[in-house]
Amino acid sequence: MILDTIDITQLLSLLAFNRDEPMLFTSGLFWVLFLLFLPIYALLKSRRKKMMLFVIAFSLYFFYKSSGLFFLLLVATSIFDWWVAQFIESSKNRTERRIALTVSLIFSLGILLFFKYSNFVIWNWNALVHGNFQPLDLIMPVGVSFYTFRTISYVVDVYKGKIQPVDDYLDHLFFLSYFPCLVAGPIVRSRDFIPQLQENKPATREMIYGGLWLVMLGILKKAVFADYIAQYNNIAFGNPTGYTGFELLMAVLGFTMQIYCDFSGYSDMAIGLGSIMGFNLGINFNYPYRSLNVTEFWHRWHITLSTWLRDYVYIPLGGNRKGTLRQHFNLMVTMLLGGLWHGAAWTFVVWGAGHGIALCVHKLCKPWLDTIASTRVTRFFSWLLTFSFVAFLWIFFRANSFHAAGQIITNIFTDFEWAYLPVFLERRFTWSLMLAIIFGLHFVPRHIWDKLRERFIAAPWIVKLLLFIILIQLVLQFASATVQPFLYSQF
Amino acid sequence: MNKPYWGLWTLLLVALLTFVVLSFWQDGIIVGGLEIKTASFARDLGAEMTSRPVKDTDTLDASGRLPNGKHPKGWRAPMDSTAKNILFIGDSMLEGLAPRLAKYCDKNGHKLVEVIWYSSSTLCWGESARLTELIKTYHPDYIFVCLGANELYVPDIKRARRPHLKKMLAEIGDIPYVWIGPPNWDEDTGINDLLQQEVDEGCFYLSANDKFDRSRDGAHPTRASAHLWMDRVVKWLGESGAHPIRLDKPAEGISRASRIVIYQPPK
Numbered sequence: 097m098i099l100d101t102i103d104i105t106q107l108l109s110l111l112a113f114n115r116d117e118p119m120l121f122t123s124g125l126f127w128v129l130f131l132l133f134l135p136i137y138a139l140l141k142s143r144r145k146k147m148m149l150f151v152i153a154f155s156l157y158f159f160y161k162s163s164g165l166f167f168l169l170l171v172a173t174s175i176f177d178w179w180v181a182q183f184i185e186s187s188k189n190r191t192e193r194r195i196a197l198t199v200s201l202i203f204s205l206g207i208l209l210f211f212k213y214s215n216f217v218i219w220n221w222n223a224l225v226h227g228n229f230q231p232l233d234l235i236m237p238v239g240v241s242f243y244t245f246r247t248i249s250y251v252v253d254v255y256k257g258k259i260q261p262v263d264d265y266l267d268h269l270f271f272l273s274y275f276p277c278l279v280a281g282p283i284v285r286s287r288d289f290i291p292q293l294q295e296n297k298p299a300t301r302e303m304i305y306g307g308l309w310l311v312m313l314g315i316l317k318k319a320v321f322a323d324y325i326a327q328y329n330n331i332a333f334g335n336p337t338g339y340t341g342f343e344l345l346m347a348v349l350g351f352t353m354q355i356y357c358d359f360s361g362y363s364d365m366a367i368g369l370g371s372i373m374g375f376n377l378g379i380n381f382n383y384p385y386r387s388l389n390v391t392e393f394w395h396r397w398h399i400t401l402s403t404w405l406r407d408y409v410y411i412p413l414g415g416n417r418k419g420t421l422r423q424h425f426n427l428m429v430t431m432l433l434g435g436l437w438h439g440a441a442w443t444f445v446v447w448g449a450g451h452g453i454a455l456c457v458h459k460l461c462k463p464w465l466d467t468i469a470s471t472r473v474t475r476f477f478s479w480l481l482t483f484s485f486v487a488f489l490w491i492f493f494r495a496n497s498f499h500a501a502g503q504i505i506t507n508i509f510t511d512f513e514w515a516y517l518p519v520f521l522e523r524r525f526t527w528s529l530m531l532a533i534i535f536g537l538h539f540v541p542r543h544i545w546d547k548l549r550e551r552f553i554a555a556p557w558i559v560k561l562l563l564f565i566i567l568i569q570l571v572l573q574f575a576s577a578t579v580q581p582f583l584y585s586q587f
Numbered sequence: 588m589n590k591p592y593w594g595l596w597t598l599l600l601v602a603l604l605t606f607v608v609l610s611f612w613q614d615g616i617i618v619g620g621l622e623i624k625t626a627s628f629a630r631d632l633g634a635e636m637t638s639r640p641v642k643d644t645d646t647l648d649a650s651g652r653l654p655n656g657k658h659p660k661g662w663r664a665p666m667d668s669t670a671k672n673i674l675f676i677g678d679s680m681l682e683g684l685a686p687r688l689a690k691y692c693d694k695n696g697h698k699l700v701e702v703i704w705y706s707s708s709t710l711c712w713g714e715s716a717r718l719t720e721l722i723k724t725y726h727p728d729y730i731f732v733c734l735g736a737n738e739l740y741v742p743d744i745k746r747a748r749r750p751h752l753k754k755m756l757a758e759i760g761d762i763p764y765v766w767i768g769p770p771n772w773d774e775d776t777g778i779n780d781l782l783q784q785e786v787d788e789g790c791f792y793l794s795a796n797d798k799f800d801r802s803r804d805g806a807h808p809t810r811a812s813a814h815l816w817m818d819r820v821v822k823w824l825g826e827s828g829a830h831p832i833r834l835d836k837p838a839e840g841i842s843r844a845s846r847i848v849i850y851q852p853p854k
Binding site: 124127128130131134135138298299300301304305308323326327330331334335336337338372496557560561564565568569572573575 | 589590591592593594595596597598599600601602603605606623624625626627628739740741742743747772773801803804805806
């Protein structure tokens with residue numbers, strides 16, 4: 097009866113590439129496929145070569161589903177950089193090694209720059225010279241920013257002699273195409289990942305159910321919290337002139353929490369899936385909004401990106417080894433590039449510049465700040481200042497234009513009335529409650545999270561199943577719930 | 588397969604089967620007054636999500652409709668010059684549109700009933716029986732709808748709103764209608780695509796590409812801009828609409844509908 101209603105053509109179209117529906121860990125299709133993937137993976141796990149071929153095939157399909165034939169770019173990059181790393185290792189000529197590295201960087205970065213920044217260059221060129229170049233109709237291959245950074249770190253580490261190149265090409269392709277990290281990181285390094293792959297230890301019960309725990313946390317953050325609160329944020333950021341200062345401030349706070357839940361939630365799912373498969377992918381977010389200064393924030397926010405930028409941009413530029421002025425210059429360049437990496441728009445550059453300036457100011461003031469006694473009051477004000485500053489800069493990250501960002505900031509400072517609070521809470525109660533929960537959860541001590549995780553791992557199977565079903569039902573409930581767009585529309 | 592993998596796999600399988608089975612209750616399940624939403628597996632696997640594609644061999648029925656219930660591309664009813672009972676429903680956008688349509692009605696002998704449901708969407712209209720009640724009360728023989736502005740940013744809108752939109756269209760039934768799309772002030776997440784897919788050929792006016800002068804809220808067109816918007820809709824209806832009626836252009840200005848009904852925003 098049920099099978100009779102299934103349309104095979106529709107089923108096949110669901111499995112084919114669709115640029116509007118990339119396969120994400122929050123999609124039902126992914127979990128159906130993962131259900132097919134898991135037993136085969138478990139059976140092949142002890143037979144390393146077969147397991148690798150199977151995971152590579154699944155990863156490439158995962159990439160194909162989201163980016164079509166662009167998955168071949170990933171294969172081409174992996175072949176080329178694997179060969180370059182072998183060449184660098186075998187060559188004794190310093191110039192040859194340097195040329196090989198340069199060619200590899202041009203190849204990897206060239207692909208990234210073409211797909212991500214071509215239209216940005218065209219728009220800026222048109223604006224500068226009143227040109228009439230048409231933007232290119234480009235599909236951005238999903239995850240290109242992430243795998244490009246992973247392959248660069250591999251080749252550079254081989255060049256610097258920090259790691260040996262991998263002998264087996266399949267090891268490298270497995271590392272580069274590994275589907276949990278493909279779409280949004282974490283930016284795992286070859287030196288951390290390949291030894292685990294070569295050792296191929298079986299996944300323990302703690303890793304498997306600890307991974308499921310992380311995946312569930314990630315789903316909660318991404319598919320329940322972030323996706324729901326995003327609705328109001330999108331409306332307010334999309335039309336800032338229609339909202340009062342109070343409503344816009346709530347949208348800024350909302351986006352501050354949305355981006356954390358979105359990004360860290362997706363990272364949690366990736367790390368959890370890695371753990372289920374027996375791989376430790378590290379951590380990527382460590383309660384960033386607890387930070388007491390901007391430097392600490394960058395030690396806690398998107399850790400694999402910030403350490404990548406430190407190791408492959410900041411330190412090669414000279415880091416802090418060439419004097420204070422040069423250190424600040426290096427910091428600014430690193431953060432500007434970091435901003436541009438997040439998106440091809442000047443608003444992202446301003447976001448990066450803001451963080452760069454704040455890092456420089458913090459470094460300059462650090463000797464004086466260290467003399468201030470650490471009390472609850474000073475810690476609170478340090479936190480408040482850091483949180484407010486980070487939230488303020490998210491305006492530029494999210495706004496569609498500088499004009500919109502300016503409108504938001506202007507309204508917050510010139511059209512702010514607390515009188516909107518009760519109406520806002522009444523009409524957007526669920527949204528406000530959710531924001532408060534996310535904020536509160538951020539300050540739950542780590543040992544409590546660890547304890548909850550241990551309890552989940554030790555819990556009976558049926559309890560885990562019920563928790564999983566409740567979570568997915570929550571996702572369904574909130575997926576179609578909507579946030580009131582206008583408090584009241586008066587023409 | 589080792590024991591923990593077996594345990595995880597069965598957990599995922601049982602969960603998936605639970606949601607697949609529940610998904611056959613496509614309209615959700617009511618438990619103690621609370622609606623338990625269901626997943627879209629059944630809708631995704633069945634073919635009823637979107638209308639059946641038109642085939643070359645399909646023939647038209649007596650009312651000029653294909654077997655999928657829609658008129659073929661380019662189909663137009665002959666101009667109907669009789670006086671109409673027009674029902675105009677929608678969200679706050681009607682505040683600008685309806686007074687101008689009332690002026691057209693005055694000039695052309697039609698009667699207009701205007702129903703503004705503030706902050707409404709296809710969701711609340713689709714979930715309520717309000718449209719059916721209005722049709723029963725006012726017996727319109729022509730309907731204008733302007734909805735979608737409160738749904739520009741709804742995630743996964745095609746899945747979330749398609750059933751509600753279909754229900755509205757079913758309520759309208761055979762009554763000739765025009766659906767005026769939202770005047771986008773920002774890119775939408777798919778409401779216009781959804782409307783174009785589901786609304787009958789020649790019954791949907793895409794407003795998203797029009798230029799508007801906006802009021803202070805940045806969303807609603809100014810009164811003058813909304814009057815021009817209504818003029819464009821009427822012009823399009825005469826030239827390309829599936830059910831053209833007599834709407835000769837009146838002088839500038841506005842009039843008042845014979846009846847105005849206002850509903851407060853949905854909770």
